[in-house]
Amino acid sequence: MKQKKPKNKFWHHNGLSLVALAIFLVTWVGQIYTGWHQHNEELTEKGAAALGLLQYLGTGHFIEATFENWESEFLQMGMFVLLTAFLYQKGSSESKDPDKDSADVDEEPQPVPDDAPWPVKRGGWVLKVYENSLSIALFGLFLFSFLLHWLGSWQNFNKQQSLDGKAGETAFQYLGNSKFWFESFQNWQSEFLSVFAMIVLTIFLRQKGSPQSKPVEAPDSQTGD
Numbered sequence: 229m230k231q232k233k234p235k236n237k238f239w240h241h242n243g244l245s246l247v248a249l250a251i252f253l254v255t256w257v258g259q260i261y262t263g264w265h266q267h268n269e270e271l272t273e274k275g276a277a278a279l280g281l282l283q284y285l286g287t288g289h290f291i292e293a294t295f296e297n298w299e300s301e302f303l304q305m306g307m308f309v310l311l312t313a314f315l316y317q318k319g320s321s322e323s324k325d326p327d328k329d330s331a332d333v334d335e336e337p338q339p340v341p342d343d344a345p346w347p348v349k350r351g352g353w354v355l356k357v358y359e360n361s362l363s364i365a366l367f368g369l370f371l372f373s374f375l376l377h378w379l380g381s382w383q384n385f386n387k388q389q390s391l392d393g394k395a396g397e398t399a400f401q402y403l404g405n406s407k408f409w410f411e412s413f414q415n416w417q418s419e420f421l422s423v424f425a426m427i428v429l430t431i432f433l434r435q436k437g438s439p440q441s442k443p444v445e446a447p448d449s450q451t452g453d
Contacts, residue, residue, distance in 0.1 A: 259293065260290065263293050271391070274392070291379060291380025292377060292384050294380070298369075298377075302366050302370035304420060306367045306369075308322075308423055310363045318431075319448050319449050319451055320428070320430050321451075322430055325452055326451065377411070378399070381402070381411060432448055434446075439453055
């Protein structure tokens with residue numbers, strides 16, 4: 229029996245990323261709109277002038293709110309990718325099988341297929357970097373977001389201090405401020421809780437059709453998908 233070709237091949241091949249991107253944009257717009265109103269309420273309560281939407285996008289309030297969340301997401305994903313390279317959880321669909329000597333992802337590409345990415349064909353140090361490029365990219369995005377969270381939180385803190393008639397801090401002084409670290413830790417802990425939940429729940433629970441789940445009929449002891 230011939231497989232039916234999807235009418236819209238682009239959507240069929242990219243639907244997952246497109247829907248995720250659309251949800252991100254809708255929720256980010258929601259965050260911007262509500263954050264703008266909240267910030268203006270805070271400003272007017274303290275006798276300062278309200279800001280226009282475009283002005284708001286340059287404030288520490290917006291930068292902090294955006295990047296403190298992105299920071300935790302990229303840290304979570306980077307750590308998860310790295311830890312699953314050498315740690316195991318028996319029965320989880322998110323883990324390699326601890327009872328097998330090696331998995332496909334551990335093997336060197338020999339021989340190199342014709343359609344392999346160019347770093348694999350190039351070999352040497354380029355291949356070494358490419359072998360770890362996913363975790364490098366995720367940790368790079370984490371560092372970028374962390375720095376912008378620091379900048380935005382510092383700016384917002386000094387703005388609030390100014391409105392209250394108090395002295396501000398330098399950027400490096402603010403790096404030791406408990407407010408900044410509270411913002412980070414409250415996000416980090418929730419991300420690692422969700423990773424823990426995903427690892428453990430996939431041992432016992434199933435979602436038909438999802439590659440993040442084992443097959444419905446698979447035993448709880450089966451590790452990997």
